[in-house]
Amino acid sequence: MDELIQEYLAHLRVERGSSPLTVSAYGRDLHDYAAFLHEKGIDRIDDIDRDVLVSYESDLLKRGYATSSIDRRISVLKGFHKFLVREGFTRRNPADTLQLPKAPERLPDVLSIDQMNAMLSQPLESGPLPLRDRAILEVLYGCGLRVSECTGLDLGDVSFDEGYLRILGKGRKERLTPISGAALRALVEYRDHARGELMKPYAKPTSAVFLNARGGRLTRQSVHAIVARAGLTIGVENLHPHTLRHSFATHLLEGGADLRVIQEMLGHSDISTTQIYTHVNRSHIRAEYLHAHPRAR
Helix, strand or coil: CHHHHHHHHHHHHHHCCCCHHHHHHHHHHHHHHHHHHHHCCCCCHHHCCHHHHHHHHHHHHHCCCCHHHHHHHHHHHHHHHHHHHHCCCCCCCCCCCCCCCCCCCCCCCCCCHHHHHHHHCCCCCCCHHHHHHHHHHHHHHHHCCCHHHHHCCEHHHEECCCCEEEEECHHHCEEEEECCHHHHHHHHHHHHHCHHHHCCCCCCCCCECCECCCCCECCHHHHHHHHHHHHHCCCCCCCCHHHHHHHHHHHHHHCCCCHHHHHHHHCCCCHHHHCHHHHHHHHHHHHHHHHHCCCCC
16 A cells, blocks of 8 residues: 555656645545555455445544545545556546535635734834745735745746746646735835845855745745734734735735636636635625615614
């Protein structure tokens, strides 16, 4: 099983262009599956049938996994077994008729425009780090970036004069995202007055836009911490960078932006992924109606 898992992960990495984080997550799920099979005394791929997979799904439920987590793991198994058949490792696909448990639709968390303005209007402390942190917040919200896209930005990816970022998104798909207004101003101020101070003579030279205090590329964990601290200034605990991305899309939709344009800026390959924001927008409309109409309550 371990060899088959490695074959599948290599396929994801090389042929599908999946990110290292995705490959790592798939690997954890499949090794958990392999451990379950080992406990059941199943060592051959041809000995796995649909009942074994149903038993594994039940085991996940007993271990307290959320429906969404089980849904993801079953989806991984379906892809894994489909790959094994296609590559000739086995003739049977026991996951072919396995149904994915449907998780209830959950709307993404978003901040209001007033909350975003309040958070981004906090007075800055002196020094390069506050300028860097403000630029990160403005870029995440102003451009709708994922954390990995933000930390992966290189100086060559930023066109300050023309106002766009070249983003390498999921599956190594490249897109151009506009940057202007407060986000561009914050990024220019960081470039001109902070990035040079963060560069260290003893550090390995890097083209990364956002640097840590030691002069190296900023990590995803550091960006999470920066966003969480910023959330506390407006009374929001555990604020996640993805919430800024959700807020970016929701506020664009509320402002009249076309859904296809939002899809392109977010880097979604399928419009159905972007359509979740139409539900958020309807929630906003209902809230406005309940607040404003004299006979709505």
